[in-house]
Amino acid sequence: MAWQALVSHKLRSFLTTLGILIGVTTIITIWTTIEGLNQYVFGQLSNIGASTVYVQKYPWVIKGDFWKYRNRKNITYKEYQALVQYCTIADHISPEVFAPKKVSYKDRKFDNIFVIGTNEEYSFTANVAPEIGRFLTELDVRNKRYVCVLGREVTDQLFEKENPLGKRIRIGDKKYTVIGVLEKKGNFFGQSMDNFIIVPFGTFRRVYGGHRGMRVALLTNKTERLEEMKDQIRGILRRVRKISPAEEDDFAINQQDMLTSLYKSLTSTLFAIVFVIGGISLLVGGIGIMNIMLVSVAERTREIGIRKAIGANRKNILSQFLLEAIVISSIGGVLGIILGYFGGSAILSQMDLTSGVSITSILIGFGFSTTVGVLAGFYPAYKAAGLSPIESLRYE
Amino acid sequence: MLIRIENLTKIYQLGKVQVRALNSINLTIEKNEYVAIMGPSGSGKSTLMNIIGCLDVPTEGRYILNDRDVSNLTDDELAQIRNKEIGFVFQTFNLLPRANALHNVELPLIYNGTPRAIRRQMALEVLEKVGLAERASHRPSELSGGQRQRVAIARALINNPSLILADEPTGNLDSKTGEEIMQILRDLNDAGNTIILVTHEEHIAQRCKRIIRLLDGEIIKDELNDI
Known part of the structure; x- marks a missing residue:
């Protein structure tokens, strides 16, 4: 009707x-x-593991005065060592330093490839795995070897169809042997996550300088202890930096859920x-x-x-x-x-x-x-x- | 006894003026009677028809229809009585213009919850009775005045009501078509239906078996008419 x-x-x-x-x-x-x-x-955000936290100078989400953060001290190697020593809740800890470098193999040259200096724990904290070859080992890191692990995109650009394993590529002024290639990770907000090279942390510092700021990634397998781990990290850093109880943190503990x-x-x-x-x-x-x-x-x-x-x-x-x-x-x-x-x-x-x-x-x-x-x-x-x-x- | 009306009074309040449309009416109508209610305009015949048709309730007095006192029912209860007991035939046909003949006829059944298939069947049967089965899918605008009134009669018949209430059923028809409608009503009365017809035309009233004359809200004459 x-x-x-x-x-x-x-x-x-x-x-x-x-x-x-x-x-x-x-x-x-x-x-x-x-x-x-x-x-x-x-x-995209799930690419950053939910139970990995990053100790950094800047927080990912900045509220208020940028200069307050600008004047902070960098995270140092000493602080990283303190975290390794005292942070008992973390199962994996990796230091991370970055720099864009010129990279070449034979006649193929690329400027501004992102180079990360880190340790063997990075495969856990960043959740990456080698597709061929292997990842960094403790020995590579301890002995500061000239070896590198490539992202998929860098590999394709440098080697095209050639097998990269065992080949020597030039990063900056030094030559490195390729020991592995990582699985493809895709894009993170339009940014390729396969366009980088990983080298041992010590090697990076020796070649490119140890003064630069770093970040430390800490992962716990016990998700329910994540908050506890953050408190522990905070305590360790405040002690190392001698921050009085009245002062606020001068470092940031970043986590996926902030984003x-x-x-x-x-x-x-x-x-x-x-x-x-x-x-x-x-x-x-x-x-x-x-x-x-x-x-x-x-x-x-x-x-x-x-x-x-x-x-x-x-x-x-x-x-x-x-x-x-x-x-x-x-x-x-x-x-x-x-x-x-x-x-x-x-x-x-x-x-x-x-x-x-x-x-x-x-x-x-x-x-x-x-x-x-x-x-x-x-x-x-x-x-x-x-x-x-x-x-x-x-x-x- | 189908209808018993006792001391029925209807008063309308028009602003500050009280209008006594019906004044202490007493009336009984038996089953299978064929009654004309006559009177000039303003005599109260429309008011009486509205009350008999359960469209309105009296101010005072009692109206008993089929042994049930319907003088003080609520709107919805009256609607139910109208649906079950009364079939209306109006001067202006009052069909739904956008619905076809079949749908118009089955409308009362919709309001008592009859299932669709049975509704269709019953509607076709009554349309057959008034000779319009082949026009079932026509809209009122595609039918002549006489045909429209026959559809209206079919609609009035569909619930097999105790009473058919026809308000000037030939008023909008030419005399030949009016004659046909009067014949249908006569046939229905012969078949056992009770019919009350409201009119102001003497020759129409003369076709009924009993004539009740109203004037100024009172019955002035109630006589049997030999036909």
Whole structure:
């Protein structure tokens, strides 16, 4: 019955539902986009092990004055040694120093390849594994050997089809023997994670200087003791640095969840804004539906009279008009879900990301449009249900 | 006894003025009667029809329909009585313009929860009875006035009501078509239906077996009419 009335006013029903359509489209577009982004970001962040913490000069998420951090001391080798000695909760500890270097093999030269100086523990803290050859060993590190492990991309650039194992490449001014190639890791926020070279920590310091700042990665296998480990690290460093109880830390203990929570706070702000905008168009849409339903009730007073005369009770009339409002609103909702999905996919494809149809977004679209339909339709439907049959039958 | 009306009074409040539309009416109607309620406009015949049709309730007095006192029922209870006991035929047909004949006829069944398949079947049967089975899928705008009124009669019959209430059923029809409708009503009465017809036209009233004349809210004459 509700359907019949709508079909006979196609254009009017469509225009009425436009507000709902726009509101739901907005919400679903952003929802789809954020879901796609979430999938990507959390996938990326999982590259940083959840139970690895990084001791560094700078925190990953800087709040307030940058200069406060700028003036901090670098993390030193002595501090690294203190962590190795006293941090009992950590199962793996690796020092990490970085520098971009010129790298060449035969006639192939590349500037600015990222070189990491670290130890054998790095394969645990950074969760990397050799695809061919082997990773650094304790002996390589202790003896400060001129050996290196290559990322997949560097390997492909330097060696093309040649077997890299045992070949000697030039990094800066020194020659290193290739002992292994790491498995491909893909991209981290568009940055290749396979375009680097790993050399023993001591070798790096001897060749490129030991004064530079470093970071220390610590991993515990006992996830439940992660917080405890952070406290232990804090205690060790404060003691080594002689920080008085009144002073705050002058180092940062970084962890994946800092980035996760930063990301979450950014997206939740975006969500809030979009929900307000979407909410306003749904409100306007709802007012439009209420308006047109009031017109519809007035136009169909006689029909209401007829229906009542032949036995329709209040509930019958109420549900007829309520259903009509819900149907109008849901049509906007369904179209909004479809358009919003395409909108979100279009935005994501600009960023080379994909998205799936999520049940949540469909439920949200339906939920919002139906709720608006019920709220906007109730008063007109209630008015219709309360009409007197005699007066309605007399209505011209 | 189908209808018993005792001391029935209806007072309308129009602003500060009280209008006494019906004044202490007493009336009984038996099953299978064919009654005309006559009177000029303002005589109270529409008010009486509304109350008999359970579209309205009396201010004072009692109205007993089929042994049930319906004088003080709620709107929804009245709706149920109308659905089950009364079939309306209106001067202006009052069909739903967007629904076809079949749907118009089955409408009362929707409101008492009859399943769809049975509804269809019953609607087709009554359309057959008024000779319009082959027009079932036509909308009111595609039917002549007489055909529309026959659809309305089919709708009134579908719940097999105790009472058919016809309000100026020929008022919007030419005399020949009006004659056809009157014949249908006569046939229905012969088949056992109780019919109450409200009219202000003498020649229509003369087709009924009993004529009740109203004036200023009172019954001034109640006589049997030999046809």
